[in-house]
Amino acid sequence: MSHMSPPDRALPRVLGPLSIVGIVVGTMIGSGIFIVPSAMAADLGSPVLMLAVWVVGGVLSFFGALSLSELGAAYPQAGGMYVYLREAYGPLVAFLFGWTLFLIIDAGSMATLAVAFSSKYLPHFVALSPVATKLVAIALIFALALVNFLGVKWGALVQNLFTVIKFAALVVLIGGVFAFAKGSVSHFVTPAPDAPAGGMLGPFGVALVAVLWAFKGWEVSTFSAGEIKNPEKNLPFGIFVGTLLVILLYLGANLAYLYAFPVQEVAKSSRIASDVMAFAVGPAGGTFIALAILFSIAGACNGHLLTGPRVYYAMARDGVFFKSVAKLHPRFLTPHFSLLAVSLWAALLCASGTFEQLFTYVVFGLWIFFGLTVGAVMILRKKRPDLPRPYKTWGYPVTPVLFILAALYISVNSLIAKFGNTVIGLIIILLGIPAYVYWKRKAGKPQPREAPSTPAAGA
DSSP, rough: OOOSSOTTTOOOBBBBHHHHHHHHHHHOOOOOHHHHHHHHHHHHHHHHHHHHHHHHHHHHHHHHHHHHHHHHOOSSSSSTHHHHHHHHHHHHHHHHHHHHIIIIHHHHHHHHHHHHHHIGGGGTTOOOOOOHHHHHHHHHHHHHHOOOOOOOOHHHHHHHHHHHHHHHHHHHHHHHHHHHHHGGGGGTTSSOOOOOGGGGGGGHHHHHHHOOOOTTTTGGGGGGGGGBBSHHHHHHHHHHHHHHHHHHHHHHHHHHHHHOHHHHHHOOOSHHHHHHHHHHHOHHHHHHHHHHHHHHHHHHHHHHHHHHHHHHHHHHHHSSSOGGGGGGOOHHHHHHHHHHHHHHHHHHHHHHOOOHHHHSSSSSHHHHHHHHHHHHHHHHHHHOSSOOOOSOOOTHHHHHHHHHHHHHHHHHHHHHHHHHHHHHHHHHHHHHHHHHHHHHHOOOOOOOOOOOEEOOOOO
């Protein structure tokens, strides 16, 4: 029996524009915005610099999102970045991205989120032993995997629900602080900023890396392009609106933190969102934030399960991944083996506790792939001038060039600041080369890259 899905069976196009917004917002917002700004305040010591780094990071992320919108509209296929890298640079570069995504980025993100869910925030409500903490983290991954196994519409429904909850929680936090906290707008400018020591390689540069990581997630919606209705219009719309919403929410949250506390107090807080809400509305604020973060983390984890398996599905259809991963479930039309594979690997990382170290290895490689993907906009305009482009990158070529420079900066900064981890990350990525050669030799004729879409009602 063939390992490939029957030619008349394809991923159903059921995702509407609001589901794309939900994927973008829900995957971008995890727990970072609730806790990270305090570390930035400590490093920068100035509210002006603190806000500036969020603005710069948001603008650069938006430029990247604009470029991916052009690629997504031109190649509305499952796999997203994998497809764009394949078309621009060839199958090996695309495979190395998918290999890294599976081995570390997706599974590492899911493990990190799931363990944060069970070890840092769930204990606010329920006491857990160390073993129970790991079991709950693994159970969260498999529960979300089950939802996504039952159909992309169910995965998108859960994603939209979690996104609405976390969006509302941030709006309540921002509105509650400005309405009830006895803060001061003078905190926005006091103390005045000094020239950042070390320039872009100093604290401002370190903070920018952290901010760009906090904004990560705008790219994942492209992985599900094969399941989007009218992707030529809906994918750019979803990326554009979702990224803008997150930028506005992140800036609003930081303004709320600084309105409530001066920057020195923000720097001292290990859980700034909880402390600010407690200051504004009393002790119930801490409980509200803990609950909001649980939903936020679960939504971010679900976003990876809703999107990432589509990349491995596309790789398997190209004959460069496990054969079974190219299969769709006969009833639910989901890439069920792909879902199972990444869930099992993420669960193993949860159980072993090695995910945090693994995750530090890949920052260098991840941003190289981001830079290459945005560069694909320029390469494909030269290579495929005849390619239909329903949407073209706003501000071209300035916006993609600025993003590529930012990606190069992060990669170089990682190489300088964490040379050992960067080298190990490169080794992990390069180990994909013999894996690619193995699968290419083993594979027969790959399945056609695109099959007819199965129309269905929107999610």
